[in-house]
Amino acid sequence: MSEEKKFAAYICTGCGIGDRLDAASLENVATREGRMNVVKQHEMLCSKEGVKMIQDDIDNDGVTHIVIAACSRRAKVDAFSFPESKVAVTRANLREGVIWARPDTDEARETTQEMAEDYIRMSCGEIKQMNPPKPSGQQERNPNILVVGGGVTGMTAALEAAAAGYTVHLVEKSGELGGHAAKLHKRVPFKAAPVGTPNSPDANLPMPEETGVPEMIQAVESNDNIKVYLNSRITKTSGAPGRFSVDISTESGDTVTENIGSIIQATGFTPWDPSVLSELHYSDSPDVITQLELEELANAAGDGPIKRPSDGKEVKAVVFVQDVGQNSDKEGELPYDSGVGDLVSIKQALYFKHHNGDCDTTIVYDNLRTPGAPGEDFYRSGQKNGVIFTKGDVKEVVPGDTLTVKMHDKILDEDAEIHADLVVLDVGMVPNSGPDPYAATESLEGMSDEEREAELEAQAEEAADETAVSVESILNLTYRQGTDLPQLKWGFTDSHFICFPYETRRTGIYAAGPVRRPMDIKQAMDDATGAAMKAIQEIELAAQGRANHPRTGDLSFPTFRREGCTQCKRCTVECPFGAIDEDEERYPQYNESRCRRCGTCMGACPVRVISFENYSVNTVGAQIKECLIPEEWDEKPRILVLACENDAYPALDQAAIAGQEISPWARVIPVRCLGSVSLSWVTDALNNGYDGIIMMGCKRGEDYQCHFVRGSTMANERMAKVGDTLESLNLEPERVVVHEVAITDIERAPALIKEMEETIEKVGLSPFKF
Amino acid sequence: MSDLNTRMIEKYRNDFLKEVEANVEEGEWVKMCMQCGVCSGSCPLGKHWAHPPQEIFMMIRAGKREEVLTSDSMWMCTSCYNCIVRCPRELPITHIMHGLATYSKKLGLVPKGQPTATFAEIFWNNMMKKGRVNELKLGLSLYFKDGFGQGIKNAMANQKLGMSMMKAKRMSPAEFFGGHGIKDVGGLQKMIKKAQELEEARMKKFD
Numbered sequence: 022m023s024e025e026k027k028f029a030a031y032i033c034t035g036c037g038i039g040d041r042l043d044a045a046s047l048e049n050v051a052t053r054e055g056r057m058n059v060v061k062q063h064e065m066l067c068s069k070e071g072v073k074m075i076q077d078d079i080d081n082d083g084v085t086h087i088v089i090a091a092c093s094r095r096a097k098v099d100a101f102s103f104p105e106s107k108v109a110v111t112r113a114n115l116r117e118g119v120i121w122a123r124p125d126t127d128e129a130r131e132t133t134q135e136m137a138e139d140y141i142r143m144s145c146g147e148i149k150q151m152n153p154p155k156p157s158g159q160q161e162r163n164p165n166i167l168v169v170g171g172g173v174t175g176m177t178a179a180l181e182a183a184a185a186g187y188t189v190h191l192v193e194k195s196g197e198l199g200g201h202a203a204k205l206h207k208r209v210p211f212k213a214a215p216v217g218t219p220n221s222p223d224a225n226l227p228m229p230e231e232t233g234v235p236e237m238i239q240a241v242e243s244n245d246n247i248k249v250y251l252n253s254r255i256t257k258t259s260g261a262p263g264r265f266s267v268d269i270s271t272e273s274g275d276t277v278t279e280n281i282g283s284i285i286q287a288t289g290f291t292p293w294d295p296s297v298l299s300e301l302h303y304s305d306s307p308d309v310i311t312q313l314e315l316e317e318l319a320n321a322a323g324d325g326p327i328k329r330p331s332d333g334k335e336v337k338a339v340v341f342v343q344d345v346g347q348n349s350d351k352e353g354e355l356p357y358d359s360g361v362g363d364l365v366s367i368k369q370a371l372y373f374k375h376h377n378g379d380c381d382t383t384i385v386y387d388n389l390r391t392p393g394a395p396g397e398d399f400y401r402s403g404q405k406n407g408v409i410f411t412k413g414d415v416k417e418v419v420p421g422d423t424l425t426v427k428m429h430d431k432i433l434d435e436d437a438e439i440h441a442d443l444v445v446l447d448v449g450m451v452p453n454s455g456p457d458p459y460a461a462t463e464s465l466e467g468m469s470d471e472e473r474e475a476e477l478e479a480q481a482e483e484a485a486d487e488t489a490v491s492v493e494s495i496l497n498l499t500y501r502q503g504t505d506l507p508q509l510k511w512g513f514t515d516s517h518f519i520c521f522p523y524e525t526r527r528t529g530i531y532a533a534g535p536v537r538r539p540m541d542i543k544q545a546m547d548d549a550t551g552a553a554m555k556a557i558q559e560i561e562l563a564a565q566g567r568a569n570h571p572r573t574g575d576l577s578f579p580t581f582r583r584e585g586c587t588q589c590k591r592c593t594v595e596c597p598f599g600a601i602d603e604d605e606e607r608y609p610q611y612n613e614s615r616c617r618r619c620g621t622c623m624g625a626c627p628v629r630v631i632s633f634e635n636y637s638v639n640t641v642g643a644q645i646k647e648c649l650i651p652e653e654w655d656e657k658p659r660i661l662v663l664a665c666e667n668d669a670y671p672a673l674d675q676a677a678i679a680g681q682e683i684s685p686w687a688r689v690i691p692v693r694c695l696g697s698v699s700l701s702w703v704t705d706a707l708n709n710g711y712d713g714i715i716m717m718g719c720k721r722g723e724d725y726q727c728h729f730v731r732g733s734t735m736a737n738e739r740m741a742k743v744g745d746t747l748e749s750l751n752l753e754p755e756r757v758v759v760h761e762v763a764i765t766d767i768e769r770a771p772a773l774i775k776e777m778e779e780t781i782e783k784v785g786l787s788p789f790k791f
Numbered sequence: 792m793s794d795l796n797t798r799m800i801e802k803y804r805n806d807f808l809k810e811v812e813a814n815v816e817e818g819e820w821v822k823m824c825m826q827c828g829v830c831s832g833s834c835p836l837g838k839h840w841a842h843p844p845q846e847i848f849m850m851i852r853a854g855k856r857e858e859v860l861t862s863d864s865m866w867m868c869t870s871c872y873n874c875i876v877r878c879p880r881e882l883p884i885t886h887i888m889h890g891l892a893t894y895s896k897k898l899g900l901v902p903k904g905q906p907t908a909t910f911a912e913i914f915w916n917n918m919m920k921k922g923r924v925n926e927l928k929l930g931l932s933l934y935f936k937d938g939f940g941q942g943i944k945n946a947m948a949n950q951k952l953g954m955s956m957m958k959a960k961r962m963s964p965a966e967f968f969g970g971h972g973i974k975d976v977g978g979l980q981k982m983i984k985k986a987q988e989l990e991e992a993r994m995k996k997f998d
Contacts, residue, residue: 219881409822409852433855
């Protein structure tokens, strides 16, 4: 490397570090063993003066690589980031990691000091393997946002993005904007009754309101920043955030290619078809209709009374059947509840009440759900206007001039019949997702070998069956890992619904609206706004070559040593985000702006050729190696803890803050994700004489908590093979364990280390101490 | 008695609900019940009711007119007001129960021998005579409501209580002869009659 490297270590003696530890000795370790060029102490390193001292050394002394021996890397992040200077920084955790985790007693003093000195050694070893990260320059700022779908969600996203000064390409497959919402007569109100509205039956409560969709369409069409493509489809999407190339097949038959910065998928939903429920006679009785069909009748009626389809007779009695084919465990029905159908039925019952207060409107529900701010008030509004709510289970609809709804009244616990002129079915929302790229592989998880074989055979048969309905692709991504966004559950497009609702497993492509989960207009508009914000954020970060989520702002990205690559394709297959393609020569092709910087590829690589500038097999390897392993007769075991930086590492920090004791034998190394753990670290550690290894990652499986979705799962699969390594070394299998640790496990995380301490006591120290 | 007491209506239609809204005190609240069941769970006598309040409200909405109006459930209400205090929708449940009882009495649909209804009748008749309640006669009418033999038994059983009340001058044997009353009994009776006429006129007719 042409640039000169200058290594410096700064030891903070504040927060009690100086009182509890022998700082002079630490300085000695950094100088002699760590071979740092500059070693300085400061009584409060995070103060203005402390930071200035470091900055001065960078500016005037040419310091390029910095070890901060102070608090946890999760504390004082801003003070020690030096964004203006191209420097590599690492942190030795002396506060949460050592003094707060150990008792302040005379007996503990020696082991506590050893712990601190080890962390100095480890950080000094690590920093030598690090380089200052810099952007790849793969893409420039591209302020174009592609919105797929022209319903309320898509239009809201387009308007929000355009208002922020971005250019929007809005692609709609049908001939008009507005989607399902454009067909509605009225919408569920957006606002609750004013605070203090009494409970009385004559209170002023929210009523159905104008949809606002025509105004929205008008705003989209007249916005210079929004280009609308009607009757158009996306035939190809290649590239990465900041440099997507999107082929749009337009109305005229031409294909337009646009350069796009980020994408919002707002492809909405299709109402579930209740024809399969023959007992409801949806397909053979014209007076059994769905909610959306009733909207058409209401629109046709205009200001007059609603007339039924069969004979045009004014409807004087209507029954709404809620949750048809929803919350069901039956094949072909929906296992979930769309959640908004009850609000819709209240709204529609009020259509009838609006024209004729004497019209009998009965809503037969099992669980009435009225989500959203106005939900409860709107429910009361329905009750106030005489809508009858009956908890019941509809068994059958008998068609005829007067329809008979046979049901079991669940409050009165008896079978009952209701006569009606019209029956309205609340059917669920089916997401308009593309084909799931992982459907085939995920169905194999947790199966035995025989089951796996049978499933693969069935899949092959299905693939060969030409009559089978295949889902049409929406985005037509040219990614190695499939054409569309991965799905989370029940066909809904992926999102981490609690923490990061818009994030999909494809960086820079955000799902919003009912394609993500069932929702109504108000929720979809909020959702679209959020997705637009994410799309804008991605454009700006990709322009700087920075990661968006969850390592926001990270400049590092993975590269590989071409000469060493065996083209095994594990990285391209295992990347949870489909970030890696293959080039013409079948080498992996990294797309920096698609990458989340988790390092799962690094953990996957059997020949260890993948690395980040500041995180690699060597940076962690050096930490493992630099930790001093005491001789066997010292009877001081060493436990290596590889802790996920998102959950397990902060859990250990929190444990120390809460006064939980952590074993003096533990040496904790944070990893970006358990998915980035290389098997070689385990082998090296065992060979170096560590007595036990604990890997702490996030919860995996269906209710995963892994920030990188599949990292924890991948690590677990890989570590299943660690038994062979142990066997070949003639070591006990219990020396290596993998645990799922949540950020809240502040008592459990130290206890797991203690457990390993006890295991080592039982099986004895490692024979590999030289 | 009117033709209302035998009115037949179709189930799960609004007809009976509308009748209750029009003719039952606080009846316009019934539609606001959200069927949470807190009233039924709060009622100290709940387990003795054939239909707790929540169920009564559902039956009204289901159009079960006869079952509701001939039920003795609303007569079981002791006016403890637990349900009113706890109802999240703030329905005046106690008042509705009394309103329903009054309406069923008006239609002559009260179950035969319903003790609360009988007591209420005795109380009303007693009070209407003098404009004040004659406690001695009220007690005696209640003791003897089930016949002479039972009346003697009841009187003997409560002998001690009666003696104590007389000693404490809470009850006077002289009350047996006429008893005290208000100055203008005739005026009161006229007033009540007028009020009843007004109420009758306000009662909505359903056919």
